[in-house]
Structures are given as structure tokens and as C-alpha cells.
Amino acid sequence: EVQLEESGGGLVQPGGSLRLSCAASGFTFSSYEMNWVRQAPGKGLEWVSYISSSGRTIYYADSVKGRFTISRDNAKNSLSLQMNSLRAEDTAVYYCARTGYIQDAFDIWGQGTMATVFS
Amino acid sequence: DIQMTQSPSTLSASVGDRVTITCRASQSISTWLAWYQQKPGKAPKLLIYKASSLESGVPSRFSGSGSGTEFTLTISSLQPDDFAAYYCQQYNSYSRTFGQGTKVEIK
Numbered sequence: 001e002v003q004l005e006e007s008g009g010g011l012v013q014p015g016g017s018l019r020l021s022c023a024a025s026g027f028t029f030s031s032y033e034m035n036w037v038r039q040a041p042g043k044g045l046e047w048v049s050y051i052s053s054s055g056r057t058i059y060y061a062d063s064v065k066g067r068f069t070i071s072r073d074n075a076k077n078s079l080s081l082q083m084n085s086l087r088a089e090d091t092a093v094y095y096c097a098r099t100g101y102i103q104d105a106f107d108i109w110g111q112g113t114m115a116t117v118f119s
Numbered sequence: 120d121i122q123m124t125q126s127p128s129t130l131s132a133s134v135g136d137r138v139t140i141t142c143r144a145s146q147s148i149s150t151w152l153a154w155y156q157q158k159p160g161k162a163p164k165l166l167i168y169k170a171s172s173l174e175s176g177v178p179s180r181f182s183g184s185g186s187g188t189e190f191t192l193t194i195s196s197l198q199p200d201d202f203a204a205y206y207c208q209q210y211n212s213y214s215r216t217f218g219q220g221t222k223v224e225i226k
Contacts, residue, residue, distance in 0.1 A: 045217040
């Protein structure tokens with residue numbers, strides 16, 4: 001079964017750090033582009049970051065640029081998001097999502113992991 | 120960045136109704152548009168890609184149309200399982216922005 005499973009969410013104070021992980025299974029992870037998308041409580045979806053299949057091309061939303069770092073380990077079928085200098089407005093459920101070959105849209109999503117920044 | 124605007128924000132409808140949601144882009148995105156359905160506490164699910172292509176396994180009552188800056192998602196006959204939030208997303212640029220969402224409620 002094609003699956004993505006996030007982990008690493010939790011509670012952190014403003015200015016703190018969290019590292020989110022996404023474990024992929026059931027498909028050839030190294031062949032797919034990957035993304036992080038977040039959703040603040042009661043709000044809509046916000047694209048956060050993109051990484052190419054090789055890891056050589058990376059993009060960020062302006063709201064996280066300079067604070068978040070996306071990376072991947074194709075040998076371990078794993079995607080990560082290092083989040084530094086966290087702010088209250090970063091509080092959200094964070095989803096990893098696969099970019100489909102044919103669709104070029106996000107065809108597979110994880111269940112999400114909650115990151116809460118509180119003072 | 121390309122801005123995506125959905126309307127309406129909330130829609131009240133009954134089972135069997137034909138429902139249409141509109142998404143407008145701040146600049147032309149050709150047909151690089153996707154639609155997602157999200158139920159409370161769940162991850163989004165891809166319904167439509169490239170503006171009008173139905174994702175595998177998605178019921179045929181869902182359809183998409185449009186190009187350039189104006190797009191629609193239509194549910195031909197609303198079913199109980201369709202009460203959810205719907206989001207459009209552009210992927211013309213690297214910054215894959217979403218619309219703000221449309222909640223389809225029971226009338």
C-alpha cells in the first residue's frame with residue numbers, strides 16, 4: 001500500500017525548533033517530488049515547501065523562508081522538515097504530500113502531525 | 120505569487136442538488152489546477168487535476184472545467200459523503216498556492 005506517515009510534532013515555545021519526519025512506503029520514493037503543506041487550526045491549506053526527487057531543487061513559501069529547511073534521504077525513504085525560530089503562527093497540522101507523475105498535483109498525503117508553538 | 124480566490128466560502132445544499140464552486144487565479148495558469156476534498160480531521164484527497172481530469176477512483180459526479188484564470192468544480196448530484204471542504208490549488212508556478220476553501224454544508 002502506498003503510504004506516507006508523519007511524525008515529530010509537539011509543543012514548543014516561540015523561538016524553538018522542531019524536526020518533522022515523513023516515512024514513505026509502498027512506492028519508489030527516490031523517483032518522486034515531495035512537499036510539505038500545513039493547516040492552522042480552523043484554517044485553509046498552505047503550501048510550505050517543495051523538494052525535487054534528487055533533492056537538488058528546493059523551494060519555500062515566503063512565510064517560512066530562512067527558518068525552515070526541507071531535506072530527504074532516498075536511501076531511507078524519508079522526508080524531513082527542520083523548523084527553527086518558530087512563531088505562534090506556525091502552529092498547524094503539517095502534512096507531507098507526494099507530487100504524482102501523471103497528475104503533477106498532490107496525489108498521496110500523510111495523516112498529518114501537529115506542531116504547537118505556545119508561550 | 121499567484122493568488123487563488125474561491126467562491127462561495129460556504130455553500131448550503133441538499134442531497135441530490137447540483138453544486139458548483141468557482142476558483143479564480145490572479146493571473147493565467149493555463150489548466151494547471153487541482154481540486155481537493157477534505158473532511159474534518161482527515162488529510163485532503165485529490166479529486167481533479169489539470170483542471171478537468173478525474174483522479175482514479177473518484178466518482179464521476181465530480182467534474183472540473185476552465186482554463187486561464189477561471190475554473191469550476193461541479194458535483195452533479197450531491198451525495199451524503201460529499202459534505203466536506205473543497206480547495207483549489209494552482210501548480211503553474213513553484214509556489215503551489217491554494218484557494219481559501221469552500222465548505223459544503225447540509226441545508
